Amino acid sequence: METTDIPALPRGVRLHHDKVRDAWVLLAPERAVTLDPVGHAILTEVDGARSFGEITRALAERYNAPIEQIVNDSAGFLDALRDRRFLDVTA
């Protein structure tokens, strides 16, 4: 994932609060992925408009964490979603 890449949740992939299990899940075709707080925080910043660089800067500020660590965690997480076609990325 490059700084200028713009991630977006494609149609058919959405965040959902699971009341029964009290957890956030990512619903996608034939899959439901349980999100940990970090994954949920990253995805709430993904809006299809802002770039990966902007998203990670916002997260670093919000959680007062070193930017390199945020970039690492987020890139790994988002790349894995992209490989499963749960995330679209435009350059």
Add this chain to the structure above:
Amino acid sequence: MKPPPPIAMLAELTHRCPLSCPYCSNPVELSRQDAELDTDTWARVFREAADLGVLQLHLSGGEPASRRDLVDLVAAAREAGLYTNLITSGIGLTEKRLAELDAAGLDHVQLSLQGTNPEMADEIGGYNGGFKRKMQVAGWIGKIGFPLTLNAVLHRRNLHQLPRALEMAQEMGARRIEVATVQFHGWALKNRDALMPTREQAKEATRIVTEARRRLKGTLVIDYVPADYHEDYPKRCMGGWGTSGLNVIPDGTVLPCHAAQSIPHLTFDRVQETSLSDIWYAGAAFNAYRGTEWMAEPCKSCDRKTIDFGGCRCQAMAIVGDASATDPVCIKSPHHGALQAQADAHASQDDAVLIYRTMPGKAAEPAQ
């Protein structure tokens, strides 16, 4: 220990279908139209499912488009908060109806593929013009922008079409393809002579899928169900019996899996009389093979028992005559050798004819 809530529900809205695929997973005893649940009852069942913890709803059949109230059912499912997937052959969907399904909030479409050209597809589906119509429907799906999974069902007659099926999925803009080798339940059990892949075909399919997964990473996700009888370890029984999913059939009976009625000593509850929650947590059929307590040797002391849960109960029933036996596909089963020989024998029946699925009251099947 209380079992976890279910994640997925398969709603078999109807057993009616214009096609008559010889591998249909519906039971040989199909439900009649007059026994089907009505719109309001399905809507209630969807709400009960969401309250119970179901996230994913698969609207299936038969052909779900044969239900005139399909759009209302999708709207009711979305209102209940469910992720809604339509499993269809495409027959019965028009451009207008798809637009209505879009407006009702349908999340995803899974389109079945009986073959990659009209000759194959129409012969397997037993429906003339079906392939042409399906391609038209695929075009409308793409135009609306529904996320699409292509579900290619493969067997001895069409396994050579796998490479083309992978291309077609990409041409249609599908994000996923399910490469599903026929599993022998329901009608497929009658068609083992006609459909059983050869050992070589099964190997070749695995090779093609492995190569395609590498090549198409990030473009097309491939879910693969390998040929069953030729493997050394059985398929995992979902996430374990009564652990991740449940199945409601057209007349309201609730099953732990689509083939569960093939186990004669099980009794099932219906949504008309019992709540989905009571059925899931307390139903006799759901508790029959939950966990690992019911297992005998060799599963009992096997370190894979929480990986595959002893394989398929319905397959153990169908082949060994005992639903609590080790799945005979397993190399540790005393029946493994016999099953492999049986698979090779089925696979060599070159002139076996297809026995099509028939609705109750329709013409009898040809003699076996």
